[in-house]
Amino acid sequence: MSKVFVVDRSGKPVTPAHPGYARLLLKQGKASVYRRYPFTIRLKNVVEHPHVQSLRIKLDPGSKTTGIAMVDDASGEVVFAAELSHRGHAVKASLDARRAIRHSRRQRKTRYRKRRWANRKNKKKGWLPPSLESRIANVLTWVRRLSRYAPLQALSQEVVRFDMQLMENPEVKGVEYQHGTLAGYEVREYVLAKWNRQCAYCGKTDVPLQIEHIHPRANGGTNRISNLCLACEQCNTAKGTQDIAVFLKKKPEVLKRIQAQAKAPLKDAAAVNATRWALFERLQQTGLPVEVGTGGLTRFNRTSRELPKTHWLDAACVGKSTPDTLVIQEVRPLVIKATGHGNRQMCLPDKYGFPRTSAKGAKKVKGFQTGDMVKAIVTKGKKRGTYIGRVAIRGSGSFNITTTTGTIQGIGYQYCRIIHHADGYSYENGERYSSHA
Known part of the structure; x- marks a missing residue:
């Protein structure tokens, strides 16, 4: 069951309490509500909750949603779970809208605004677009926040959902990787995400899917990720060793779509890969040891423990430190959605980019x-x-x-x-x- 965070009289975190015990402390007047989200109580008596138990925060960063789990390595109990929804897409949309308004103003005769792109050539080392920076900021905010309400000893982060170098060059770690227990998990997870878990040829979903070579291996095709797609058993059997152009000669639109999608990278995976090391470096600055793992290992841990796929359960299965048994019964995750802190726009513009409303009032x-x-x-x-x-x-x-x-x-x-x-x-x-x- 999800625990209640507890801090002592001086504000230092102690071991989270069972919700029933927390209610008893509040009812008896021995504690007060300190924070509502995440729910935290503050003890009025120092000796009420003396034991301090070290915990680990585990993170499964995603392009749209990041899974967060706080796990006790000793017992395998998931003390707290959350799913954090990012607003990176909203940030990008806002920047695009602002750029369009500025661009339209400059195209008219009223060129009162000077060009500014000349001063944007030299970017600082480690610069990231605002849409990606917001994802990192959200995760760091919650790591710092949870560290104030619970005693932490370590962090675990899924550094990359897909090991792109390993998939492009399977020999990078030797043949032991290909024939080990984790063989195929990285590639299959990437292909499932890239092809939206549906057959590339007929579009069927919710059916068993097989990894299909677009250019057959019998005709010299390789195992490179750009040559793989998903196919149901019926389509895979019908295609056999035929060239894809021959197999889809009566469906030119499907052929064109598959060829384009095979070459295109997975956008969400690219966003995660672009921020993985920046997040890792900033997590290290917290002073806590940071364990890393890949998406293939996360999926292996989850499937071997027969757990359903959710963001917070994926987070609980990140890294080699994952206990053999996870105690997750009756855990209720907190669903967190980033909404932003408002904006600095003083008024709304008309279609020409000029103010059409009065300045907003006090915040x-x-x-x-x-x-x-x-x-x-x-x-x-x-x-x-x-x-x-x-x-x-x-x-x-x-x-x-x-x-x-x-x-x-x-x-x-x-x-x-x-x-x-x-x-x-x-x-x-x-x-x-x-x-x-």
Whole structure:
């Protein structure tokens, strides 16, 4: 079961507690709520929770979602799990939109804005695009945050989902790798992702798929990754050793698509590979030892333990330190979505790129800002009641609160109390894992 984080009176992390024990401490007044996400309590008495147990954070970085798991290496218990959704695609879309507006302004006669591309030639060593930098920043934020609420002894990171060099040159590690227990896991995982887990010839899904050589080996084809695709048994048998141009002579559009897709790299894998070492170097700066592993090893650990594929379970299976048995019964992951901290755009532009709205107001009103989670206890009037949710501020001090059941408008600020400040993320509880599900 997911544990509750615990800090002592001085704010130092101690061993996470069982939710039932945490409720008892809160009910008896021996602890208070310290943070809502992730849920953390603070002890009022130093001797209440003296034992300190070292834990390990395991990371499965992805292009869209990163799996996070906190594991006790000694017992194999998964203490905490989360799935962190990135906003790299939103960052890129925003930059593209801004670039388009600037470009349109420069194409007209009103060339009041000087060209700026001349000063962008020399980039600092290790520079990454903002869309990739945001992914690294999200992961580092949560590693630092969790290290403040739990005693950590080490980190584990899946450095690369696919070992590209190894797939292009299988002899790089010797023949022992090809014939070992991990043989084929790297290549098959990459091919499954690249071809969207469907037959390249007929498009069937949810059927057993086989690795197919586009240019048959019998005719001199190689095992290079650019010569591999997925095929169902029926298509694979029908193609046999035929050249793909002969096999698909009546389907020229399918032939063209396959030839183009075979040469194109996997975009998400390229994004992960571009950030893997940058993330690794920044994790090392935390001072904790960092263990690394590949996607093939992660999948081997997961399948050998007969676990379903989820982001947080993949994270729990990263690296050679993975315990033989993982205790994951009733673990409920925290689903985290990066939403950003707003933007610096002062007003909205029209189609020509000129301001069409007035400048936005103050970010905070009466100590509240949009996105804060509040608890409002209204004691009088038509809206009497208790409301918990995200607040949207107004300059008048009359706020809107979005709860799980809807949006309540016109709640005075004097009834509101902040229970979780806006931190650039939204939260919800994922599905509880059960072996009987």
